[in-house]
Amino acid sequence: MRLGCSACLICIIAAFFAGAPGNVGAQAAPVARATVSGAVGVAEGAVVALAIAVARARFQEKYVESAGDLIGWNWRSVPLLVGPLEGITFGLAGDAPFANSIVGSASGFVIGATAGAVIGRLVSDSPESTWAGGIIGAGAGITVGRLLMGVLNWNDDGSESRSVPVVFYIAI
Amino acid sequence: MLPAYDPIPQPDLRDVESVLFLFGDAGAVREDDSPLLARLKKDIEDWSAELDADGSVMVIGLGDVVYPNGVSAPGTDAYHADTAIAMSQLRLVAGPNARRRGARVYFVAGNHDWKDDRDVEGFEQLKHLDALIEAVRARDDISVQLVPAAGTGGPHVIDWGRHFRLLLLDTSWWILQASDTAQTGMLSRIDAAISARGERDIMIMSHHPFISAGPHGGNISKRSGMGMRYPLSKSGAILQDITSLPYRRLEEGLRRIFERHEPPLIFAGGHEHSLQVIAGVKPTDPTINLVSGSVSKLADVGSERGMYFGRSAPGYMRIIVERNGGVTIFVESTDSDYMKCPANENERARCMRDGLAAFHTVYSQRLR
Numbered sequence: 001m002r003l004g005c006s007a008c009l010i011c012i013i014a015a016f017f018a019g020a021p022g023n024v025g026a027q028a029a030p031v032a033r034a035t036v037s038g039a040v041g042v043a044e045g046a047v048v049a050l051a052i053a054v055a056r057a058r059f060q061e062k063y064v065e066s067a068g069d070l071i072g073w074n075w076r077s078v079p080l081l082v083g084p085l086e087g088i089t090f091g092l093a094g095d096a097p098f099a100n101s102i103v104g105s106a107s108g109f110v111i112g113a114t115a116g117a118v119i120g121r122l123v124s125d126s127p128e129s130t131w132a133g134g135i136i137g138a139g140a141g142i143t144v145g146r147l148l149m150g151v152l153n154w155n156d157d158g159s160e161s162r163s164v165p166v167v168f169y170i171a172i
Numbered sequence: 173m174l175p176a177y178d179p180i181p182q183p184d185l186r187d188v189e190s191v192l193f194l195f196g197d198a199g200a201v202r203e204d205d206s207p208l209l210a211r212l213k214k215d216i217e218d219w220s221a222e223l224d225a226d227g228s229v230m231v232i233g234l235g236d237v238v239y240p241n242g243v244s245a246p247g248t249d250a251y252h253a254d255t256a257i258a259m260s261q262l263r264l265v266a267g268p269n270a271r272r273r274g275a276r277v278y279f280v281a282g283n284h285d286w287k288d289d290r291d292v293e294g295f296e297q298l299k300h301l302d303a304l305i306e307a308v309r310a311r312d313d314i315s316v317q318l319v320p321a322a323g324t325g326g327p328h329v330i331d332w333g334r335h336f337r338l339l340l341l342d343t344s345w346w347i348l349q350a351s352d353t354a355q356t357g358m359l360s361r362i363d364a365a366i367s368a369r370g371e372r373d374i375m376i377m378s379h380h381p382f383i384s385a386g387p388h389g390g391n392i393s394k395r396s397g398m399g400m401r402y403p404l405s406k407s408g409a410i411l412q413d414i415t416s417l418p419y420r421r422l423e424e425g426l427r428r429i430f431e432r433h434e435p436p437l438i439f440a441g442g443h444e445h446s447l448q449v450i451a452g453v454k455p456t457d458p459t460i461n462l463v464s465g466s467v468s469k470l471a472d473v474g475s476e477r478g479m480y481f482g483r484s485a486p487g488y489m490r491i492i493v494e495r496n497g498g499v500t501i502f503v504e505s506t507d508s509d510y511m512k513c514p515a516n517e518n519e520r521a522r523c524m525r526d527g528l529a530a531f532h533t534v535y536s537q538r539l540r
């Protein structure tokens with residue numbers, strides 16, 4: 001879960017700087033936004049690649065031999081390429097899709113991992129089931145959360161009242 | 173923190189009924205570059221000379237005879253090198269005393285002997301090893317055998333001495349090849365073999381260990397594999413980990429059998445490239461779990477409940493059974509520098525000599 005925790009932390013920090021009202025980060029240059037968002041995309045891609053590998057193992061009994069299978073040049077590593085590309089796209093699209101897609105990632109990750117772990121625990125007593133549920137849930141949550149929040153805010157004009165979630169006003 | 177231990181002296185030779193050696197994962201070294209194989213062969217010779225009953229010395233090779241893909245087909249480029257590696261292990265009982273006293277080596281297949289393959293190619297690869305062993309047995313008149321027979325899960329049952337029944341399983345077959353029906357059949361045969369054991373205690377040997385504090389048991393660095401190895405292992409997504417679904421099914425099946433009868437005294441495996449001694453803590457755990465898979469490769473050892481001993485170093489184990497049924501295990505090991513000696517002839521000769529001399533007992537425990 002270290003990777004997931006790191007991804008979550010990056011998302012929250014990036015979202016903080018990108019979305020805080022009146023913050024300099026709100027006017028971040030497209031290149032800076034794309035870099036941050038691309039980095040979050042790397043973490044997202046890793047979580048999704050893991051989730052796919054775990055889901056295939058648990059539901060289809062198609063296993064990986066090592067972590068290297070997810071990193072090498074094969075279809076399993078596609079999320080590791082798509083994640084950063086998606087992140088860069090949201091970063092270049094504007095402040096609102098940038099900030100909201102990252103918030104979507106973070107919240108999707110947390111909600112998905114929690115729900116998945118709970119379901120995994122309910123369906124089986126084995127410790128692997130809880131982990132598998134958490135990872136699959138995290139992969140689904142981070143994907144849905146990021147795409148949903150990014151796309152829904154795609155044409156946002158970037159005004160603070162619409163692009164920054166209420167939760168961030170409270171936190172700051 | 174592992175518990176302190178008091179070294180156990182070697183039992184009086186007059187009291188010893190039989191000796192069992194356990195080694196595993198030797199598929200990357202040969203007898204001319206491995207001090208361990210030389211030392212093991214000497215140990216087998218010495219014990220064969222000392223014990224007065226024929227067949228008292230037995231050796232179990234716990235799988236992964238040849239890395240990385242088992243024995244290739246005869247006529248291929250890799251066959252010669254693969255054969256040289258396998259022969260180094262087959263010749264462990266080729267010394268004069270071992271031959272005279274009928275010392276035996278039984279090999280169980282490891283996942284690499286199956287080429288890690290879930291299709292027919294894996295079975296074909298294992299048949300090459302089986303054919304080689306059969307040819308050597310017929311040609312050189314030494315007692316070597318692949319058990320259970322290639323492509324069957326077993327158990328291969330050996331009644332050893334007066335006190336023990338050994339069940340040898342092909343857990344790689346279970347994980348890579350076995351259908352649901354075949355798995356059920358194997359569990360039924362294990363159940364029957366344990367039911368019919370009489371007064372004997374049970375020892376189970378297979379490539380995969382029952383409990384492990386190594387990477388295949390989920391004890392791995394969180395940074396391993398760019399942080400991905402850890403969650404993959406914890407979620408059972410790596411087939412050769414004992415956390416994978418197929419292995420968990422085997423474990424569940426065995427636990428049900430152990431619940432009906434009683435757990436075995438010893439469950440020994442290789443697969444992990446380390447030396448481990450772990451006491452069972454649950455009612456259906458084997459009493460003692462041994463891991464001896466560090467002949468030619470090393471991997472980290474973490475911690476596990478009930479762990480008495482763990483070391484990432486080249487080594488093998490010796491189990492001594494006394495006439496009164498007493499059982500003592502000895503772990504023989506050396507420094508990792510002597511895992512594989514260099515190719516240069518002078519350096520290799522020195523390394524082999526020093527490595528041989530550097531072996532010593534690093535752990536011993538009386539089980540009863």
